[in-house]
Amino acid sequence: DIVMTQSPDSLAVSLGERATINCKSSQSLLYSSNNKNHLAWYQQKAGQPPKLLIYWASTRESGVPDRFSGSGSGTDFTLTISSLQAEDVAVYYCQQYYITPYTFGQGTKLEIK
Amino acid sequence: QVQLQQSGPGLVKPSQTLSLTCAISGDSVSSNSAAWTWIRQSPSRGLEWLGRTYYRSKWYRDYAVSVKSRITINPDTSNNQFSLQLNSVTPEDTAVYYCARVSAAAGVFDYWGQGALVTVSS
Numbered sequence: 160d161i162v163m164t165q166s167p168d169s170l171a172v173s174l175g176e177r178a179t180i181n182c183k184s185s186q187s188l189l190y191s192s193n194n195k196n197h198l199a200w201y202q203q204k205a206g207q208p209p210k211l212l213i214y215w216a217s218t219r220e221s222g223v224p225d226r227f228s229g230s231g232s233g234t235d236f237t238l239t240i241s242s243l244q245a246e247d248v249a250v251y252y253c254q255q256y257y258i259t260p261y262t263f264g265q266g267t268k269l270e271i272k
Numbered sequence: 273q274v275q276l277q278q279s280g281p282g283l284v285k286p287s288q289t290l291s292l293t294c295a296i297s298g299d300s301v302s303s304n305s306a307a308w309t310w311i312r313q314s315p316s317r318g319l320e321w322l323g324r325t326y327y328r329s330k331w332y333r334d335y336a337v338s339v340k341s342r343i344t345i346n347p348d349t350s351n352n353q354f355s356l357q358l359n360s361v362t363p364e365d366t367a368v369y370y371c372a373r374v375s376a377a378a379g380v381f382d383y384w385g386q387g388a389l390v391t392v393s394s
Contacts, residue, residue, distance in 0.1 A: 199380040208370050208384035209319070215378060252319060256379035260336045263319040 161185050161255050165264035171272040178240040180267045182253035187233045188216075190257060197257040200229055200238045203266075204249045212251075213238065245271065274298040276371050276385040284365075284392050290358040293348075294371030294385050301347045301354050302327045305376030310345060310356045313387075314367035324374060325354055361392045 162185040172178040188197045196216035201209035211220045213229040216236055226241045240247055248271060253264040280292035294308070301308060307326035313319050323335035325345045335343050344357045358365060368389050372381040 197379065199378075201381075208372075208387050209381070210384075211380055211382050214375075214380045220382070254319075254380070259321070259324075259334055261321040261379070263321075265318050 160260055161188075161257065161262050163253055163255055163262050163264040165251075165253060165267050167267060168265070169268040169270070171270045172240075172243045173272045174245065175242050176272075178243050178247070178269055180238045180251050180253075180269070182231075182236045182238070182264050184234045184236075184255055184257075186257075188236075188255050188257045189233050196232050196236070197255055198229075198231070198236050199254045199256060200227075201252045201254060201263075202247075202249045203252065209252060240269075243269075243271070274373060274383040276373065276383055278369070278371055278385040278388045280388060280390070282389055282391060284361055284390060285394050286362055286392055287360055290356070290361050290365060290369075290390055290392070292356045292369055292371070292388060292390070293353055294355070295351070295353040296373075297352075299373065301325075301352050302349055303376070304328060307374035307379075308345075308347070308354045309372050309374050309381065311370045311372055311381070312365075312367040313370065316364075317367070320367075322356070322358075326374070363392050366390065366392045 166181045198216040200213040203209040217229040250266045275297045277295045307324045309324040310322040325333045342359045347354045368387045371385040373383040375382040
């Protein structure tokens with residue numbers, strides 16, 4: 160199975176500041192046939208299911224604010240929130256869909272400083 | 273707009289069978305492009321993909337190795353829903369269970385059910 164490791168486990172950022180979450184996979188998620196990274200990011204607020212934010216490592220899902228961006232390739236990926244808003248408090252997960260079993264990172268808890 | 277509505281008991285006794293259903297609106301379980309999946313979440317195991325079913329001229333199913341001997345995911349075309357059965361449960365199967373759609377465009381989970389806490393206890 161592909162192991163997904165996120166860092167840090169928790170993060171406290173001031174409102175309006177940048178938040179950066181990292182995700183590392185145990186093998187490359189770059190699929191040669193389509194030259195795309197099979198990596199997604201989700202946001203989970205308390206008591207809710209995860210919500211898809213980003214797929215193909217950097218494509219925002221429809222309706223996701225543009226302060227959310229994804230980057231990276233191969234085995235190293237980053238989710239950036241450019242200007243933290245109060246409603247961004249949540250746990251964030253990366254997920255690989257390169258191969259089944261689909262696997263998730265352990266999550267990064269984002270709080271307001 | 274796709275909506276997934278989960279139903280099923282919240283308490284299951286050890287060694288018995290966990291059964292959940294996910295009713296689909298706004299899409300078809302027989303879609304030739306999407307897939308339908310079950311995921312669970314617990315403090316000890318995090319988010320864990322359990323398996324999926326999908327239709328591509330015939331029905332396919334594949335499951336996580338960790339539960340492969342105990343799990344069945346079945347489509348129900350008459351009611352446009354799909355189900356999860358997990359046999360021989362133990363307290364380690366206690367979790368919030370989610371159904372989700374696997375996007376046609378990319379293998380990501382773009383729509384989720386509301387989640388159901390299932391507790392395994394006598």
